[in-house]
Each structure stands twice: as C-alpha cells, then as structure tokens.
Amino acid sequence: xxxxxxxxxxxxxxxxxxxxxxxxxxxxxxxxxxxxxxxxxxxxxxxxxxxxxxxxxxxxxxxxxxxxxxxxxxxxxxxxxxxxxxxxxxxxxxxxxxxxxxxxxxxxxxxxxxxxxxxxxxxxxxxxxxxxxxxxxxxxxxxxxxxxxxxxxxxxxxxxxxxxxxxxxxxxxxxxxxxxxxxxxxxxxxxxxxxxxxxxxxxxxxxx
Numbered sequence: 001x002x003x004x005x006x007x008x009x010x011x012x013x014x015x016x017x018x019x020x021x022x023x024x025x026x027x028x029x030x031x032x033x034x035x036x037x038x039x040x041x042x043x044x045x046x047x048x049x050x051x052x053x054x055x056x057x058x059x060x061x062x063x064x065x066x067x068x069x070x071x072x073x074x075x076x077x078x079x080x081x082x083x084x085x086x087x088x089x090x091x092x093x094x095x096x097x098x099x100x101x102x103x104x105x106x107x108x109x110x111x112x113x114x115x116x117x118x119x120x121x122x123x124x125x126x127x128x129x130x131x132x133x134x135x136x137x138x139x140x141x142x143x144x145x146x147x148x149x150x151x152x153x154x155x156x157x158x159x160x161x162x163x164x165x166x167x168x169x170x171x172x173x174x175x176x177x178x179x180x181x182x183x184x185x186x187x188x189x190x191x192x193x194x195x196x197x198x199x200x201x202x203x204x205x206x207x208x
Contacts, residue, residue, distance in 0.1 A: 007032035007074075008058040010049070012042070014206040015164060017067040018055040023160040024071060026199045028078030068099060075157030082156055090144040090151045094158040097140060098165045101133040105168050110208075126173065134169075137162070138182050147182060148189045155193060163190040 007025070011018035013036040025032045037045060042054070049056050051065045057074075064070060072092070075081040082088040108125050112118040141150045141162075150158040166187060169176050177184040190196055 006058075006060050008035055009033065009055060010035045010037065010045070010058070010063075011055040012037055012039075014208040015167065016055075016208050019164045020157070020161040021055065021057065021067065021071045021074060023164060023196065023199070024074050024078065024080055024157050026195050027155065027160060027193060028074070028080060029195060030074075030078055068095065071095075071157055071161060080155065080157045080160075082151055083154070087152050087156070090140075091156050091158040094137070094140050094144065094150045095161050097133070097137050098158075098162050101130070101137070102165050102168070104129055104133075105165075109168075109172075122172075130169065130173075130176070134176070134180055134183065138180050141182050141186065145182075145186075148185050150186060155190070159186060159190050160196075163187055 007030070009018060009021060009025075009032055022032075022034065037054070046052050048063075049065065050063055053065060055067050055070065056063050056065050057070045058064075064073075072081065072095075075091075076088075082091050104125060108118065108121045112121055144151045146153045149155055150162060162183070163186070166177070166183065177187065191200065
C-alpha cells in the first residue's frame, strides 16, 4: 500500500514508546520520517507539541500525541488491525494487556528515584507481576490467535507491540519466554517477517 500522506514521527533516540509505531510503518512498507531528538533539541521543541510530550506523529504537518492511539491509528490505516471489527477488538484487548505490563516496567525501571524502593519494586515485578501478566497474555493469544499470531491467522499490530514490549523484559530476564511457548513462537514469527527482519538487522542498540 502506497500513500501520498506525509508522516513524521518525533521521539528520542531510543525504542521507548515509539518503536511499536515504527514497526507498524516498517511492516506496512510505508515511508515515514524517523525524527530522533537529542535532549537539547527536545527542550526547544517541547512547547510546540500538543501535550508537551513524545512521541508525536505529524500527519501532513498536523501533530498528534499519545503512543497507543498513534499505533492504533496507523495500524488501521495500513490494514494491520485485524480483518474485521471483532478481530480489531481482540487486538485492542491484547494491546491493553501488554500496555499494563509496559506501564509497570517503565514505573519501576525509570520513574522510582529512591534506590531501595526501586530495588524492592523491581524484585516484586520479576517474581509476582511479570509471571501473572505473561500468563494472562498467553491465555488471550491462545484464545484469539492460531498458536503463532496473537489474533487470527495473520500478523497484526498486536504482535508488533507485544514483540517490542517483550524486548524490555528480555533485558532483565533473558530466559523469560522459556515457559511461554506461544509467546516464544510469536516472537520468532515476527522476527521472520521479511521487512521486520531487515529493519532489525540494521537497528542500532539504544539505552531504552
């Protein structure tokens, strides 16, 4: 699918909350301007952004915030949101579930300043919250998908968001998928998608 729409994605030089959006563009074969701002650049740009935060997607020059909404919109535009309304609904449920895990991760690894409390919360995350969330996610994917893809029998934006989110978890536990066969198969399937494989092969490692 080609488009005359001009897309420019504003974020920092990292995966963070923008990478799932990038992956959707990549899988769709759609061109977009990947703008990665330094802290100094961001300080100058912040007042120009709708909510004073990133990521922001410019569509034909108009700026839009909120990472999940942006990912959902471009997925729908590029036919990666399920084959019908019910599949689209199921994609949203999978995404909302992995987003809960994301928010818990970001809070414990980036926002808690007190070192002792941070260590305690990270330990709880690994032993309690993470296993429950992954088990729940796998239950949904087993119900909605075909044993490989999260929803239906084809790739959707839910797979791409799950893939990127699990990347964070693998950084803190490289063996986290050993007991989650469906999540493991799903990750392997995403990595084999030709456009995604090419993108990942050329993606540089970043701190977040």
